[in-house]
Amino acid sequence: MNDHDGFREFVLVRQQALMRTAYLLTGDAHLAEDLLQSVLVKVLGQWGKLSKGGDPVAYTRKALVNQYISWRRRPRVELPSASVPEHGVSSDDRTLDRIVLREALARLAPKQRAVIVLRFWEDLTEAQAADVLGCSLGNVKSQTHHALARLRTIAPELAHLLSEHEIEKVAR
The missing domain is CATH 1.10.1740 (Rna Polymerase Sigma Factor; Chain: A)
Incomplete structure (x- = not known):
C-alpha cells in the first residue's frame, strides 16, 4: 500500500x-x-x-x-438574500433547540466557537482542546466559560441546555 x-x-x-x-x-x-x-x-x-x-x-x-x-x-462581504431563511415550525423541541443553538454558535467569536465544538461535540478534554488550539489549559477553561456565558446571553431560551454536560445532547 x-x-x-x-x-x-x-x-x-x-x-x-x-x-x-x-x-x-x-x-x-x-x-x-x-x-x-x-x-x-x-x-x-x-x-x-x-x-x-x-x-x-x-x-x-x-x-x-x-x-x-x-x-x-479575513474581511468578507455578505450579500443580501432575496428570501428570508425559513426556520420552520416544529413541535420537536430538540429540532428547535438545534436551530437556535446553531444560530447562537454563529454569533460567537471564532476561538470561542472552536472551543465549544472541540469540547462538547468532539468530546475532547480541556488538555486536548488546548493542544489543538495551541494555547494554555487556562485559556481553554476561560474561553469555555466565556463562550457558555455568551451563549446564555445570546439565547436565554437555551439555558436548560447550556450546562457543560447538556450541549452535546442537543447536537446529536
Whole structure:
C-alpha cells in the first residue's frame, strides 16, 4: 500500500466526523465542504510524515480549527438574500433547540466557537482542546466559560441546555 492509499483510507474512515467538525465550525454545509477540502489538501502534503508516527486525526482537527479561524479573520462581504431563511415550525423541541443553538454558535467569536465544538461535540478534554488550539489549559477553561456565558446571553431560551454536560445532547 502506498502513501496515497493510506491517505484515501484515512479520508474514507474519518470523512464523516471531519465533515461534522467542519460544519459545526462554519455553520454552513458548503463552507464546511470548502474548509475540509482545503485542509485535506494540506494533510495530503504532510501525509508521509503523519503516516510514519504522526497522529493524522489530531493534525487534521488542528488544521481545521486553524484554517477556520484564519478564514474568519479575513474581511468578507455578505450579500443580501432575496428570501428570508425559513426556520420552520416544529413541535420537536430538540429540532428547535438545534436551530437556535446553531444560530447562537454563529454569533460567537471564532476561538470561542472552536472551543465549544472541540469540547462538547468532539468530546475532547480541556488538555486536548488546548493542544489543538495551541494555547494554555487556562485559556481553554476561560474561553469555555466565556463562550457558555455568551451563549446564555445570546439565547436565554437555551439555558436548560447550556450546562457543560447538556450541549452535546442537543447536537446529536
